[in-house]
Amino acid sequence: MRGIEKHFGATRALAGVDLSVAPGEIMALVGENGAGKSTLMKVLSGAHSPDAGSLLLDGTPYTPTNPLHARESGIAMIYQELSLAPHLSTMENILLGIEPMKRGLLDWKTMRAKASVALEAVGLEAIAPETPVRELSIAQQQLVEIARAVALDSRVLVLDEPTSSLTAVDIEKLFKLVRALSARGISIIYISHFLEEIELLSDRFTVLRDGSSVGSGITADFSRDAIIALMVGRNVDELYPRNKHTAGAIALEITELSGIDKPKSASFQLYEGEILGIAGLVGAGRTELLEAIFGLEPITNGDVSVGIYSGYASPAQRWEQHMGMVSEDRKTQGLALGLSIADNITLPKLQGLGPGRLVMPAQQEAACTNWIEEIPIKCESARQQTSDLSGGNQQKVAIARLLHANVNILLLDEPTRGIDVGSKAQIYRLIDSLARGDSSKGQKPKAILLVSSYLPELLGTCDRVAVMCRGELGEPRPVEEWDEHSLMTAAVG
């Protein structure tokens, strides 16, 4: 892959990536969340077509038009989310789309034979080809996916975070298999956050940062620290307003809070006028922590205290306790994109927008116009459909909702994900001004819990930062005691 670029609207997801992998080589692709790894792999698999750059497969130009084409060309992808049909048998899954036929009918005999060969290649010879996939364990299902790639005679195998849901024993087995496949001449692209895995497994690595490939080399020649430095090494620009915040009384106290799987016994205190950051990798349990606090996920143990209230509370009760949350995924969770800006902003607090239980659209819009000007949200009017806005402005709508509801505690989950730099800067300034408060307008300093995967953002805006790793939340420490390197080291465990 040479000089691959990809733009989504105004956002540049890939800004010139060079990547190569030799036959039989295990190449690790590393980078922070949002560095462009998944986008790059989607280009490789034909799901996206690149805006610039070229792809060569065995020295000949290769332009995948769709995922099927990529598969036929010998490129197999194994995503985090498994893509098997759970009700079908193992052999049907392995040969899905390339079922052997005889006189227009399925040739079950050949199918069984071919599937057995593929299963043997991945060390699953104990599994009968007729077994429905849903009866297999997650680790076995993953191997079935790899068997599918083997049956297709794939030459390039892409594994995207394959160990995230595996146990240590299964990981060991998987590594053995990957090595065996590479010995057969199959090229492996291995994507992972976990640097220890990369050190164990890969021959070479390539680091992606902000959509560009910033370095590559022989894994054995680089220390873990050197790779981390490549992953995070960038200049902190002028995005962040560094104002002094004065911490007041305790606004929110979490004691040994546990959810069903994550978080595991998390504790911290959040003060008024403070921005507390939570760093960690995707899947570390940060979103689950916020959701447990906000009542969207059950609490199995521990306590959440907000002022005089203590224990579990529903989201409706949390809003009444002047707590609000911006969720990580604005499309599926955060916003009702089909509704107007006014509807989205006022939804948690429709009281007072008309007599009794009535809601007057004119009052709804008037209440929002204020925030639209102050934040500011770029739109035609409060009646505009939210889906018409840019990502950054949509995110500002999600934050305006908390301001309309007059919250004192803000839980922000990735508030700047996937938005342009200009909007990011506005959101940072907004967060900062909320934490400072404004005595001239009688606004008390607010307490802010900020979850982010973007390290400069945490270092630039937060007063204290805690790191979450595999469900466990570390001790919050003043931001001065952290740098990107130490955060990343703590996050990868």
Next chain:
Amino acid sequence: MNNALFQSFRSKTLLNIAARFLALIIVFLFFAIFVEDGKFYTLRNLENIVRQSSVYATAALGMTFVIIIAGIDLSVGSIIALAVVVVAWTLNLQIDGPGGELVYLVHQYPTVTPLLACVLAIGASSAVGLLNGALIVRLRIVPFIVTLGSMGIIRGLAKGIAGERDIYPPEETWIGGLMDPTLTNKAKSWMILPAGVWILILCIAVAAFILKYTRFGRHVYAVGSNEETARLCGVPVGRTKLIVYGLTGFFCALAGFMQFSYIGGVGQPTTGVMYELFVIAAVIIGGASFSGGEGSILGTIIGALIITILYMGGQQMGWPKWVQEMVIGGIIILAVAVDQLRHRKLT
């Protein structure tokens, strides 16, 4: 420039309603031209169209709420039949008279009995709606399956109450006269429109008001547009759904009273078959989307009129019943296809 964009946005919703109104006029003109002797646009036929469409439109009011929350209710035809049968059954009740002989309740208490009939029918229909809602919310069964099941159960219940026969109440009451034509009936011409149509008009106003100006109405749109967001914002998602299905039961009871009168004051347990098709079609043609978050009362009413005109126009053109059914089925697919295309353009 901002102002021009603003204008274009405001006219988008207006355009939607206007386009539907245009479709209504086209369908009407089609039959006005092709039904011979101008029989289609006589006042009497227009009144018939309004009377017939009232039943669909009343039930479709509830269905609009259901489809806005991205649900579906297939049991409306059966609930209408249940209401019809409960009304007839109550009017047909017999009690021990003063002399020990059996007398009809309605003869003994001529004013209270029809009211009792209405209360029982509304109670039964709303209870069915709430039960649908409770199964959907508590047991998390998809609405399609729950209401498909209750469609069968309620139809059976209606037949059971009626003893698998039509019930002929002994006395004409005002319920039976709800849909009496006012054009040909001198005694009722002062009402201009049949009483049932006035009830519908009142219901339209109330339903539109609820959707637009109440907290509940805003919650309905929010749950339909994005249930996760609604939950995040503290909207009582389960309760909203429960009330919506209950409301549909309530409107079906009113539709049942109209149907009872329209078919001549008979408690017919087999009435209202296939009405779910007409009612859902009215809502979808009216601009609601199966993916939720969209729909309006005004659109639904236009949809109900289009369906009725197609149905009655087809009859008057002498189309056989099988052709009519095929046309209506085709129109539904067409309306949903247009809905899909519209959404694809938006995203």
